[in-house]
Amino acid sequence: MNLRGATDADYPALADLQGAVWPDHATTGDLLAHEDRELRDHPRQPHLWRAVAEEGGRAVGTAYAIQYPGMFHPDRYHVDVFVHPQAQGRGVGLALASALEAHLGERGARELLSGTREDCPRGLAFLARQGFGEVMRFFDNVLELGEFDSSAWEAAARLPDGYRRATLADLLAEVGEETAWPAYFDAVVEIREDVPRTGEATPIVFEHFRKRGDDPRFLPEGIFFALTPKGQIAAMTELYTDGVDPTKLHTGLTGARRAHRRRGLALALKLAALGVARERGAASVWTGNATTNAPMLALNTRLGFRPRPAWIEMQRGTVEVDR
Numbered sequence: 001m002n003l004r005g006a007t008d009a010d011y012p013a014l015a016d017l018q019g020a021v022w023p024d025h026a027t028t029g030d031l032l033a034h035e036d037r038e039l040r041d042h043p044r045q046p047h048l049w050r051a052v053a054e055e056g057g058r059a060v061g062t063a064y065a066i067q068y069p070g071m072f073h074p075d076r077y078h079v080d081v082f083v084h085p086q087a088q089g090r091g092v093g094l095a096l097a098s099a100l101e102a103h104l105g106e107r108g109a110r111e112l113l114s115g116t117r118e119d120c121p122r123g124l125a126f127l128a129r130q131g132f133g134e135v136m137r138f139f140d141n142v143l144e145l146g147e148f149d150s151s152a153w154e155a156a157a158r159l160p161d162g163y164r165r166a167t168l169a170d171l172l173a174e175v176g177e178e179t180a181w182p183a184y185f186d187a188v189v190e191i192r193e194d195v196p197r198t199g200e201a202t203p204i205v206f207e208h209f210r211k212r213g214d215d216p217r218f219l220p221e222g223i224f225f226a227l228t229p230k231g232q233i234a235a236m237t238e239l240y241t242d243g244v245d246p247t248k249l250h251t252g253l254t255g256a257r258r259a260h261r262r263r264g265l266a267l268a269l270k271l272a273a274l275g276v277a278r279e280r281g282a283a284s285v286w287t288g289n290a291t292t293n294a295p296m297l298a299l300n301t302r303l304g305f306r307p308r309p310a311w312i313e314m315q316r317g318t319v320e321v322d323r
Contacts, residue, residue: 006050060087132314235265251287
């Protein structure tokens, strides 16, 4: 077995590994490369490290350490080890974990976040042996569109008086990029503050946020807003393509600003997004939910979303955050 640092030439193999380990979250080499470029270009200059394990010249495992800008601390890293199912049980994971530990030791890491699904006992035991303990649970929530009866939701799909619906594509056409993007950004800044996470949210940067329009999965006609008479975004939901499976779409951030909650805005916008998903021929819509996010879980359950096995977020060490 040969362990080495990953290069740009490894992206297709890294994508194949991810698809083999987590088929529900398959990706492509181009998407991985795009995500890494976005990280490297971020104003916070987060750290990114990837290693590859080879056998006979074939990639059979990978490890990474990433500092995500949305939950950034200079001593916090998200880490993971992937081993191809056909190569498990041969020490590949231990070798990658050892290389990862050495790298993080050199950087003085104090908090590590990782995880695996609740139906993966080997992965859970591996993380426990490495000193990780559970801190939160998330799961994929999936709506099979063939089972969704939109006619039962006609009343809920109408926005209350005083609001109108528009997509990002509509807003760009109406007011232009210099007005639409900052309005979108301001809404995201407020709504994301209440999204459950294992650490504190760090402020997002407009210049970097604006680049999401370059993501190949970005879908301006799938991002819906509820607008006030003055044109302020009161609520929103996001719909993205999968990048691999054309029959699968993903919900991003959904919610209402605090002054506009409990008026059915998020539900009405989600229903509009499901209509777009159907028009595009999607078979399913996926979203991620923390088990602690009771309001969003209740909304998705009403619509017919059903949870897959939970992702157990695990942590080792901690950092103190200045407030």
